[in-house]
Structure formats: C-alpha cells, structure tokens
Amino acid sequence: MTGIPVFPQAQQAQIIRAHQRDLYHVSLLREQAENTFRSWLGTRTLTRWDKEFDLLIKLVYYGLTTGRATQTLGEEYTDIWQRTTTVPPSRLTRAALVLLPSLPAYILTRFVNMSSVSAQSPMLAAVLKGLPIALETLTELNLAVFYIRGVYYDVLKRLLRVRHLSSLPENPHTRPPSYSLLGVLIIVRLLYRLKVFLQSKPSTVAEKRGKQVASSRETYLDDRPVSQMLDTVDPESEPAKPAEEDERTMLDVASLPPAIRASRTCTLCLEERTDTCSTECGHLFCWSCIVGWGREKAECPLCRQSLNLTRLLPIYNL
Structure with missing residues (x-):
C-alpha cells in the first residue's frame, strides 16, 4: 500500500x-x-x-x-x-x-x-x-x-x-x-x-526651526501666501467644469446653436471641450485630457503622430 x-x-x-x-x-x-x-x-x-x-x-x-x-x-x-x-x-x-x-x-x-x-x-x-x-x-x-x-x-x-x-518532484542531482x-x-x-x-536627526531640528522662521517672513497678496500662488497645479486634479464656465475662450458658449456645440466634443472625455488646445497634428482636445493622455502615451490618440506636451497650442475661438 x-x-x-x-x-x-x-x-x-x-x-x-x-x-x-x-x-x-x-x-x-x-x-x-x-x-x-x-x-x-x-x-x-x-x-x-x-x-x-x-x-x-x-x-x-x-x-x-x-x-x-x-x-x-x-x-x-x-x-x-x-x-x-x-x-x-x-x-x-x-x-x-x-x-x-x-x-x-x-x-x-x-x-x-x-x-x-x-x-x-x-x-x-x-x-x-x-x-x-x-x-x-x-x-x-x-x-x-x-x-x-x-x-x-x-x-x-x-x-x-x-x-x-x-x-x-525534487531532483537530487541538481542544487537549487x-x-x-x-x-x-x-x-x-x-x-x-x-x-x-x-x-540626520539633529539637523532636522535645525531645519524645522529655519522653516518656521521662513514661514513667519512669508509674503501675502490679498490674504493669500505667494508661495501657494506659485505652486504648479496638476490639470488632471482639477474637477471637470461645464463649457459655460470656460474662462479661457472668447466664445459665448451658451449662445451657440446645439449643432455647433455637439461638434465641440472632446474625443477623450466625450464631453464638450474646455480649455481647448491643439496638438501639432491639428487635433483639438481639452487641456487636462490631452495632458493626462500624453503622460501615458506620447502620441496623438487620433492619428498616432508623436505628441510633445510642451508644443500644445491653446485655442480661444473654437
């Protein structure tokens, strides 16, 4: 047995x-x-x-x-x-x-x-x-x-x-x-x-004291610290906003006919474009959408041409 x-x-x-x-x-x-x-x-x-x-x-x-x-x-x-x-x-x-x-x-x-x-x-x-x-x-x-x-x-x-x-099964003739x-x-x-x-522990105490002194010398503009105003904002972290609230366009979006507004759809978010920008190949997207896409893939999502985020062109009348 x-x-x-x-x-x-x-x-x-x-x-x-x-x-x-x-x-x-x-x-x-x-x-x-x-x-x-x-x-x-x-x-x-x-x-x-x-x-x-x-x-x-x-x-x-x-x-x-x-x-x-x-x-x-x-x-x-x-x-x-x-x-x-x-x-x-x-x-x-x-x-x-x-x-x-x-x-x-x-x-x-x-x-x-x-x-x-x-x-x-x-x-x-x-x-x-x-x-x-x-x-x-x-x-x-x-x-x-x-x-x-x-x-x-x-x-x-x-x-x-x-x-x-x-x-x-283990092989007795080989050594792992x-x-x-x-x-x-x-x-x-x-x-x-x-x-x-x-x-580095003793130096961190001195650094904290230096930061406290620097914060006491902070410059304010309209009750806002200047250092916060200079911080870069990640466009992907900004919440989506309606096209009527787009401040970076010269168009009166609310007065546009529905057919024209339907043609302003961003192919990435499938919503009406805001903060419109153009790639080097001429395709239009929302600024936050194309930046989020470009960080993952350096190519246009429509024509697959190479995409350089530093060459995006803001558009104010489309």
Missing part, C-alpha cells in the same frame, strides 16, 4: 517567478481594461476614479484565483500551491490575502484627510505619515529574510503562515540556486539607511 505523496516546499526561484508573473498579468489586465473603459467613459472620468479602478483590478484578479482557493496565473506557471501546513488556506485566510494588500492603502489615501488629522491630532498625523516608510522597511527586511531562508515572500503570508508547495547574497545586500542597505537617519 503506497502512502500519501508528500510534496516538497517550493523553491525560491519558483516563488519569485510566480510573483513576477502575477505582476505582469495584473498590469496587462489593467492596461486592457483601461483601454476599454477609456473608450466608454473618457480619460477624465477614468483619471478621476483611478484609485478605485486600480483597487478593482487587483480584487478581481486575486479574488478569482486566491479567493477561490485556486492557483494564480503566476503560481500555475511555476506549478506551486499555497498551503498552511498541509491544507489549503481557510476562507478567512484567503479573504485576508485578497483584501489586506490593497484595501487599507486605498482607504488611507482616499478617505483620510491629512490636513484635518494634523489639526486634530498631530501625533496621529505623524504616525500616518511614517506608516508607509515603516511598511516599506518591513517589506525589505522580510524580503532579505526570504532570500536567506527561502520561505514567505511577503509579510502578510509570513504573518498568516502561508507557504508554497511545489507539484514538481541560492539568493543569500541578495538578502545580505538588502540588510547592508537597511543598516546604511538607519545610520543616515540617525545622523
């Missing part, structure tokens, strides 16, 4: 390749979904809900794989499986693996107003500001331990004790590659960062 087969632990190379493959498939899914939703909703709407869209893509990908206790495409590519001891992760563990990597960060960036938190509780604001740095350091430390020990690629799986088993040197180099880099941080 043969016994129950015992599967070996997944090798480091398998886990690393699976992780890289998952990142590739998530980015590919996001790109294809963006192209589809951009043609339906327009660039402006897609940019406004960019964080929600990114969260949705990750939840869909990992929810349909890890959430259903099946392999991700990366794990399938390298023939590895997630296991807690010798059994598949429970429903609660799988839910944590799907939600915790993305949902808390989304809630923190979307719903937490740092200015109001700073006014109410400076200590809590300092903790929230230092949290990303602490998580990044913890992630790098965990990665160094993974390269040395060979298990638990990310922090969450280490906390939940989720390992990877391989369905491929070692990544211990990478782990040592990461630890050396973390120690160097710690040294720089400890050395």
Whole structure:
C-alpha cells in the first residue's frame, strides 16, 4: 500500500517567478481594461476614479484565483500551491490575502484627510505619515529574510503562515540556486539607511526651526501666501467644469446653436471641450485630457503622430 505523496516546499526561484508573473498579468489586465473603459467613459472620468479602478483590478484578479482557493496565473506557471501546513488556506485566510494588500492603502489615501488629522491630532498625523516608510522597511527586511531562508515572500503570508508547495518532484542531482547574497545586500542597505537617519536627526531640528522662521517672513497678496500662488497645479486634479464656465475662450458658449456645440466634443472625455488646445497634428482636445493622455502615451490618440506636451497650442475661438 503506497502512502500519501508528500510534496516538497517550493523553491525560491519558483516563488519569485510566480510573483513576477502575477505582476505582469495584473498590469496587462489593467492596461486592457483601461483601454476599454477609456473608450466608454473618457480619460477624465477614468483619471478621476483611478484609485478605485486600480483597487478593482487587483480584487478581481486575486479574488478569482486566491479567493477561490485556486492557483494564480503566476503560481500555475511555476506549478506551486499555497498551503498552511498541509491544507489549503481557510476562507478567512484567503479573504485576508485578497483584501489586506490593497484595501487599507486605498482607504488611507482616499478617505483620510491629512490636513484635518494634523489639526486634530498631530501625533496621529505623524504616525500616518511614517506608516508607509515603516511598511516599506518591513517589506525589505522580510524580503532579505526570504532570500536567506527561502520561505514567505511577503509579510502578510509570513504573518498568516502561508507557504508554497511545489507539484514538481525534487531532483537530487541538481542544487537549487541560492539568493543569500541578495538578502545580505538588502540588510547592508537597511543598516546604511538607519545610520543616515540617525545622523540626520539633529539637523532636522535645525531645519524645522529655519522653516518656521521662513514661514513667519512669508509674503501675502490679498490674504493669500505667494508661495501657494506659485505652486504648479496638476490639470488632471482639477474637477471637470461645464463649457459655460470656460474662462479661457472668447466664445459665448451658451449662445451657440446645439449643432455647433455637439461638434465641440472632446474625443477623450466625450464631453464638450474646455480649455481647448491643439496638438501639432491639428487635433483639438481639452487641456487636462490631452495632458493626462500624453503622460501615458506620447502620441496623438487620433492619428498616432508623436505628441510633445510642451508644443500644445491653446485655442480661444473654437
């Protein structure tokens, strides 16, 4: 009577390749979904809900794989499986693996107003500001331990004790590659960062005092600090405005016939153009729409000619 087969632990190379493959498939899914939703909703709407869209893509990908206790495409590519001891992760563990990597960060960036938190509780604001740095350091430390020990690629799986088993039998005649040197180099880099941080602490106090003195000498114009007036504004962050409120046109938009107004539609946001500008190839778009597009693809969305954002021409009579 043969016994129950015992599967070996997944090798480091398998886990690393699976992780890289998952990142590739998530980015590919996001790109294809963006192209589809951009043609339906327009660039402006897609940019406004960019964080929600990114969260949705990750939840869909990992929810349909890890959430259903099946392999991700990366794990399938390298023939590895997630296991807690010798059994598949429970429903609660799988839910944590799907939600915790993305949902808390989304809630923190979307719903937490740092200015109001700073006014109410400076200590809590300092903790929230230092949290990303602490998580990044913890992630790098965990990665160094993974390269040395060979298990638990990310922090969450280490906390939940989720390992990877391989369905491929071990070859006794080959020796798996070692990544211990990478782990040592990461630890050396973390120690160097710690040294720089400890050395820069006294100087930061002096810098804060200098900033307080500089702020007391701030120049105001109509009760507004000049430094705020000189700050650059990201056009994508500005909310969409009706064409009647467009101050950068010489046209009386409200008096135009409906047929003419219908011809003023921006092909990116599918709304009536505001802050109209022309590309070098002569196509017209909203300023914020074409800037958002050009930062992702340096080509005209209509004719695919090369696009240079510094050569956009404002139009005041179209």
